[in-house]
Amino acid sequence: MAQMIHSDVERLMLSEEQISVKVKEMAEKLDKLYEGRTPVVVCILKGSVIFYADLIRNMQTPVELDFMCVSSYGSDTVSSGELNIKKDLACDIRGRDVLIVEDIIDSGNTLYKLKKILMERKPASLNIVTLLDKPERRVVPMEPDYTCFEIEDEFVIGYGLDYAEKYRNLPYVGVLKRSVYEK
Numbered sequence: 001m002a003q004m005i006h007s008d009v010e011r012l013m014l015s016e017e018q019i020s021v022k023v024k025e026m027a028e029k030l031d032k033l034y035e036g037r038t039p040v041v042v043c044i045l046k047g048s049v050i051f052y053a054d055l056i057r058n059m060q061t062p063v064e065l066d067f068m069c070v071s072s073y074g075s076d077t078v079s080s081g082e083l084n085i086k087k088d089l090a091c092d093i094r095g096r097d098v099l100i101v102e103d104i105i106d107s108g109n110t111l112y113k114l115k116k117i118l119m120e121r122k123p124a125s126l127n128i129v130t131l132l133d134k135p136e137r138r139v140v141p142m143e144p145d146y147t148c149f150e151i152e153d154e155f156v157i158g159y160g161l162d163y164a165e166k167y168r169n170l171p172y173v174g175v176l177k178r179s180v181y182e183k
């Protein structure tokens with residue numbers, strides 16, 4: 001079925017269908033990884049909320065849900081390099097298997113710092129799954145354990161990702177027109 005594309009979108013990068021196929025595959029991999037265990041699956045608000053909801057619904061493994069809100073971005077498209085914890089986890093992760101669910105890894109700053117903070121809490125294990133990865137943009141050594149899609153260095157929106165808090169509810173991932181942020 002033809003998809004209605006938002007007028008601020010330059011081009012469609014990942015369709016709903018492509019995303020859904022990949023999310024199901026990823027859920028199966030994670031089921032194998034966590035077989036017989038109950039991981040705490042951490043949603044990094046707000047960008048990963050859509051991916052998170054789809055991913056956990058495709059997992060058969062029992063999971064506990066928790067949420068964190070961190071930011072290293074304002075309404076700009078370049079990372080500031082600083083991590084601000086706006087909302088911390090509700091549960092104690094000491095001795096637990098923890099899976100961090102992220103929307104996109106760009107410079108790597110956010111996850112690099114977040115991983116350090118969470119490792120200090122002594123989880124039994126900590127894995128990172130990301131929907132998108134822009135490996136070309138990395139400024140710190142930060143490799144996710146699981147990646148759904150590696151993408152080129154372009155600013156994308158939709159399926160949870162925003163530009164200035166907009167476009168998160170688009171069901172696909174699209175490249176934002178430069179004219180929207182280069183005004």
Ligand code: IMP
Pocket residue numbers: 047072073079102103104105106107108109110111154155156157161162163
């Ligand atoms: P990093 O700290 O540079 O790796 O940035 C990670 C965060 O930057 C993500 O969680 C997003 O919120 C944001 N981000 C990076 N690239 C994009 C993009 O192309 N579109 C939307 N948000 C992005």
Ligand code: MG
Pocket residue numbers: 047073162
């Ligand atoms: Mg963002």
